[in-house]
Amino acid sequence: MYLTIPLILLFSRTILCSNILGVFMFPSISHQIVYQPIWKELSLRGHNVTVVTPNPLNDPSLTNLTEISVHFTYDFLKQTKIQELMSKDVNVFQNLDAIFRFMDAIAEAELNSTQFKQLIDDQSKQFDLILIECFHPVMYALSGRFKAPIIGVSSLGVLAAGYDIVGNPTHPVLYPDVLLSFHDKELSLWQKTKSVMFSLWSRYYHHNILVPRAHEMAKKYFGKDIPYVGDLEKNQSMLFLNVNPLMYPPRPTVPAIVEMGQMHIKPVKPLPQDLQKILDDATEGVVYFSLGSNVKSVNLAETLRTTIIEALSELPYQVLWKWESDHLEGKPKNVVTRKWLPQQDILAHPNIRAFVTQGGLQSTEEAISRGVPLIGMPFMGDQPMNVQKIIDMGIGLGVDPVTVNKEELKNCIIEVAEDKKYNRRIKEVRDLLYDKPMTGLEKVVWWSEYVIRHKGAKHLRSPTADISWFNYLLVDVILTAVVIISIIIYVGFKAIQLSSVHRNDKHKIL
Structure with a gap:
């Protein structure tokens, strides 16, 4: 009798054990750190997980995990200046194709890699669920190859066409696309017009240019009999988005959309001894300066770099700067540089008074979780919108890297570091952000297993996903x-x- 219960539990666990494939294609650690907890937790729950990623965990304790490394795709970032490609100041109508041509090159290189090709060609492989970073539609061909339900995953929001796939309503005035860099509370007539035009253009581009191009690529790697990629992406069961109602405007969402949020936030760990000593000794306070993983400080224009150095040199604080080179010419005495820094653990130190950031979503969430007010300096993508939210929420200030001067930057840093209202407010925002019934990771795991149990989630599909624009309007x-x-x-x-x-x-x- 006493042996029966453990056997039943063991048998139940075996039944629940599924084969899961995850493909997280974009070579950026700021994206991958959002996805890593997903495949780690699914592995720990007993599922057999295979992941294609540029940033494998390489954790030998995860015995149910197979990682296919495509780390070589970071070479594409070195060859292409992503900061310029996705700059907030470029003509996004002209640049949309350049962005996805860049994604084409990454996707094709990964599909052409030896281990990924072996996985695709292995007729013995079967999967119960496929998690796909929804950056390029060619990866939806994996659903046709393995006959498995798909869940799209994004480390931020998605473009309008991404919402269309699951039938989620969009509004170009209430929710302008993040690539437009609109961050005003009320759009001008010109901004409204531009947002409507881009909404139409991006949809046309996705369905009539990008998807057909992706299908030709899919036929090359999956065979000529692969179902049309445009039909496969519409078969998406759910969409996991790393958004929250504080950083993104609250919007109506269909049941197929699950908001993750704070996926990458980890418990505080001890700092390396040298950093611990620097921070402990800086009793006057420390300003942490980092522009993230995609906007590298070392690649800044000389004029902006000079402005930053001059502003930092006049601060009454120690400055810890993530500078991705061995040497910083003209480095002030109060500035300490490191090629890499454990950001979350540094932000947890009590002597950190302010964080100068590019305004990436992950960096912003890390600052909120550690209660550190911000100075935003946005360069591309969703960063302008995020920095405007930082200002609107009262948790920091923002500067434009194109027009900022020494006095403006210095005064902004001092104001945020000295005025206690920013410190108080960011703690209030932190409480709002974390007051919820379950974590983002718990939601992701539960809904992933839900899709596995029911072999998809067609019953949650909004009718809007299958109606023509003619009838919808x-x-x-x-x-x-x-x-x-x-x-x-x-x-x-x-x-x-x-x-x-x-x-x-x-x-x-x-």
């Missing part, structure tokens, strides 16, 4: 109403004409 109803009203007006006009002619005839007879 009620064009047929509007045209019918216009025709009926036109007929009524025409008949009325003719009746008045006939009545007028009849009266005139009577007057002539009289």
